[in-house]
């Protein structure tokens with residue numbers, strides 16, 4: 150199985166409906182806010198707010214596929230930290246997070262220090278590294294899965310339209326470079342600055358050009374540039390037909406002016 154196909158298959162698993170025979174597939178948790186992963190994904194658009202990020206940790210607690218020995222994977226409600234951002238807990242059972250970025254209510258973000266870009270941030274790269282480095286569940290629970298299970302999912306709202314993206318590991322050897330960059334303070338600061346600079350180029354000037362397509366292109370260019378070739382790929386959820394939700398892989402066209410969508414799995 151190619152990594153694209155494996156990544157797509159693992160993303161598809163996140164959309165598995167709640168098992169009616171598995172009483173553990175929806176665990177209320179302290180605030181009654183934990184969810185089946187599919188429900189958390191589909192509900193995320195309702196949780197995009199302007200004041201803080203919302204999110205869930207994707208937890209494989211025990212037997213992934215054979216309840217009731219353990220319970221199936223679960224989306225555990227996460228509270229935003231003091232900086233209003235959501236971070237993955239350091240927990241060996243966590244294989245991903247789903248989160249929202251803050252909705253920017255001001256359509257003119259110029260001069261706003263707190264403008265949160267509607268695309269993966271440097272923190273999100275770090276989240277993926279943290280999740281992968283801390284994961285300690287027996288991978289045998291995930292037939293044919295290695296790094297393909299890990300993901301950081303992001304929902305954003307751009308002028309009223311919700312876009313949901315998944316960051317995936319495409320090349321494990323190259324991903325090691327990201328680990329190296331982010332574990333070195335100086336390198337990490339440089340990486341963060343470079344990503345921020347690319348996003349800010351979209352919002353600078355008199356006519357800021359804020360669109361999902363522009364952010365997608367900027368992000369794809371960033372992760373394919375020589376300096377930042379860290380083995381990542383970008384997927385986007387197509388939830389137009391709620392009974393047949395698909396994950397498309399996004400890639401830059403040869404002239405870098407448009408984004409191609411392909412479906413690595415059915």
Ligand SMILES: [Zn+2]
Pocket residue numbers: 248249250269270272273303
């Ligand atoms: Zn984020």
